[in-house]
Amino acid sequence: MPEPSPCSQVVVRPSGPLRGVVRAGGAKNSALKLMAACLLAEGRFVLRNVPRITDVGLMAEVLRAMGAEVVRQEPSGPDDPGDLVVTVPAALEPVAPMSLVAKMRASIVVLGPLLARCGWAVVGMPGGDDFGERPIDLHLEGLAAMGARFETAEGGGVAGTVPGRRLQGTTIRLAYPSHTVTDNLLMAATLAEGTTVIENAAREPEVQDLAAFLEAMGAEVRGAGTSRVVVRGARALRGASHRVVPDRVVTATFLAAVGMAGGEVRVADGRLAHMEMLVRKLRAMGLEVEGDAEGIWAAGRRRLRSVDVSTLPYPGVATDYKPFIVAMLSVAEGVGIVTENLFSGRFRYVEELRRMGADVRIEGHHAVVRGVPRLQGARVRATDLRAGAALVLAGLVAEGQTVVLDAQHVDRGYDDLVGKLRSLGAPVWREHPEGELAVAEAGW
Numbered sequence: 001m002p003e004p005s006p007c008s009q010v011v012v013r014p015s016g017p018l019r020g021v022v023r024a025g026g027a028k029n030s031a032l033k034l035m036a037a038c039l040l041a042e043g044r045f046v047l048r049n050v051p052r053i054t055d056v057g058l059m060a061e062v063l064r065a066m067g068a069e070v071v072r073q074e075p076s077g078p079d080d081p082g083d084l085v086v087t088v089p090a091a092l093e094p095v096a097p098m099s100l101v102a103k104m105r106a107s108i109v110v111l112g113p114l115l116a117r118c119g120w121a122v123v124g125m126p127g128g129d130d131f132g133e134r135p136i137d138l139h140l141e142g143l144a145a146m147g148a149r150f151e152t153a154e155g156g157g158v159a160g161t162v163p164g165r166r167l168q169g170t171t172i173r174l175a176y177p178s179h180t181v182t183d184n185l186l187m188a189a190t191l192a193e194g195t196t197v198i199e200n201a202a203r204e205p206e207v208q209d210l211a212a213f214l215e216a217m218g219a220e221v222r223g224a225g226t227s228r229v230v231v232r233g234a235r236a237l238r239g240a241s242h243r244v245v246p247d248r249v250v251t252a253t254f255l256a257a258v259g260m261a262g263g264e265v266r267v268a269d270g271r272l273a274h275m276e277m278l279v280r281k282l283r284a285m286g287l288e289v290e291g292d293a294e295g296i297w298a299a300g301r302r303r304l305r306s307v308d309v310s311t312l313p314y315p316g317v318a319t320d321y322k323p324f325i326v327a328m329l330s331v332a333e334g335v336g337i338v339t340e341n342l343f344s345g346r347f348r349y350v351e352e353l354r355r356m357g358a359d360v361r362i363e364g365h366h367a368v369v370r371g372v373p374r375l376q377g378a379r380v381r382a383t384d385l386r387a388g389a390a391l392v393l394a395g396l397v398a399e400g401q402t403v404v405l406d407a408q409h410v411d412r413g414y415d416d417l418v419g420k421l422r423s424l425g426a427p428v429w430r431e432h433p434e435g436e437l438a439v440a441e442a443g444w
């Protein structure tokens with residue numbers, strides 16, 4: 001797999017109103033878990049609508065390192081990224097290489113499936129976006145309650161074993177409804193002996209998507225999408241096919257873009273039911289948003305009004321939307337307060353927005369944003385995935401030229417963000433000063 005260019009950048013000029021139809025594509029935060037779920041069974045898996053993003057490329061490498069084959073099929077048309085076909089052998093090497101795992105938070109979700117299938121596993125400490133401490137204690141506690149034992153692995157990370165080889169179903173009450181902890185335990189429970197009950201489970205749509213895939217593999221899961229998930233363990237599962245749920249964070253990115261630049265845009269695969277709290281806030285800001293069975297339509301006809309927003313676990317306003325919310329508020333009328341309740345350090349991009357003339361003050365886990373009529377173009381740095389996307393949006397409403405450096409972060413979670421924004425009329429393009437291609441553009 002080619003490495004993404006370390007110094008790729010996005011150049012943005014002031015945009016007129018955006019117009020057109022765009023697709024969000026499949027959700028990163030589901031696709032990565034579905035890929036990990038393939039490890040639960042020997043067989044052939046076909047995953048549709050898997051976005052071409054670097055995290056998918058990394059997860060493919062993780063699976064390959066364990067002995068699986070991962071192949072991207074030719075796309076059948078412009079809206080099809082090409083099926084991802086994963087072939088998992090009878091015998092796996094349940095060791096996730098530290099070098100790969102360190103690059104991606106979601107890699108921790110291989111731990112549950114590996115322990116359940118192989119009875120042991122070694123997984124490095126997961127990396128991901130740098131916005132504060134992201135411990136894995138709840139993953140380990142939950143799997144330990146099912147019988148796994150852990151010690152520190154050579155070179156860091158965790159080595160887990162299951163005495164007696166098979167995890168045991170039990171009732172686990174999560175101290176916090178963590179998304180990936182719920183994913184990990186849900187997957188582990190499908191092969192455990194007896195019934196597992198996960199209380200205070202995460203309710204994200206991607207958890208439901210994972211449960212649907214596991215059911216297609218032969219698992220018995222009830223209550224996914226509620227706070228109480230019940231799984232009856234099976235002796236073995238089988239290969240299956242599944243279409244990944246559309247990405248609500250990518251959808252939100254386009255809604256924020258139309259909120260800031262104005263215009264009228266349809267996100268053809270957007271699901272309003274998956275982002276109701278955010279849409280309520282967007283409407284309160286003055287954006288017109290309507291959803292139907294096929295997608296989400298939004299129109300921005302006037303300058304946005306400020307609102308206060310707090311991030312919360314689903315169905316609350318997701319922390320992943322927050323950089324777009326801060327970017328919108330930075331050009332809205334009035335003062336808005338954004339409170340971060342999940343990741344205390346998720347404000348690093350604010351410094352970059354300030355370089356563009358945004359008036360944002362951080363007080364503890366609150367950002368106080370006083371809207372200005374227009375930002376100023378500047379050279380800014382993407383500190384993480386959503387921060388990078390938010391800076392691109394800010395560039396649409398900035399005087400002069402904005403250059404977003406370290407744009408490779410954006411490729412972790414966006415399949416051609418720049419091309420999609422350009423298709424809506426935004427003057428935005430990608431530059432690779434060293435002439436290298438980013439992985440997303442190279443076909444992942």
Ligand SMILES: CC(=O)N[C@H]1[C@@H](OP(=O)(O)OP(=O)(O)OC[C@H]2O[C@@H](n3ccc(=O)[nH]c3=O)[C@H](O)[C@@H]2O)O[C@H](CO)[C@@H](O)[C@@H]1O
Binds near residue numbers: 029138319341342
């Ligand atoms: C790959 C993936 O799906 N990533 C998403 C997932 O991350 P992720 O699942 O890592 O986020 P969590 O829901 O686990 O984290 C939420 C909170 O729980 C804490 N915590 C988590 C695990 C643990 O073992 N101990 C612990 O204390 C975290 O530090 C944080 O304060 O949900 C986040 C919150 O919606 C999103 O921002 C990420 O995009």
Ligand SMILES: C=C(OP(=O)(O)O)C(=O)O
Binds near residue numbers: 105127385
């Ligand atoms: C924070 C995110 O991802 P991850 O958990 O993979 O770091 C995100 O998708 O915004």
